[in-house]
Amino acid sequence: MIRVSTLKGKRPQAKGTKSAKRLLKKRNRREQRHVKNQNHIIAKTIVTEAERTSAGISLEELKGIRQRVRLRKPQRVALHSWAFAQLADFIVYKARRAGVPVVFVDPAHTSQRCCECGHIDKKNRASQALFTCRKCGVVAHADRNASHNIARKGEAVWTAGRESRVPATP
Ligand SMILES: [Zn+2]
DSSP, X not given: OOOOOOOOSOOOOOOSOHHHHHHHHHHHHHHHHHHHHHHHHHHHHXXXXXXXXXXXXXXXXXXXXXXXXXXXXXXXXXXXHHHHHXXXXXXXXXXXXXXXXXXXXXXXXXXXXXXXXOOBOGGGBOSSSEEEOTTTOOEEEHHHHHHHHHHHHHHHHHHHHHHHOOSOOO
């Protein structure tokens, strides 16, 4: 699993003074540069791995605050939406260059659905980290379970896209 963390240390409180504001801006810029760098590295890692294993990449559509990225192996990232949008851009760009397919999927129920039996229930999500299916009893890491669902949705989107595609334009 890959996680992107923001820079450590406390943010200066914006008290309205010029120097405080300047410092805050500087830190924000530094943080954005840091995230951008990380995003490039993560995107490269994901695309390279997808290329190596002949896998596609399935991304949750941007809706909430945090989003997940799923490759076949659990290489997940948890990011804020602007950072995720940037990462998605980098992934799409690098994947296109490498000829790796990328699909975007609807994130609905990915956290509540059991990846083993398909049962959807809010109660399946026992805690932030734990998934326990109320129907079949499977116990899994919540992120991993969700990742399987995202991958499955990605496959469905990919297959549907292929089937509906009219003869490729030359
Ligand atoms: Zn189940």
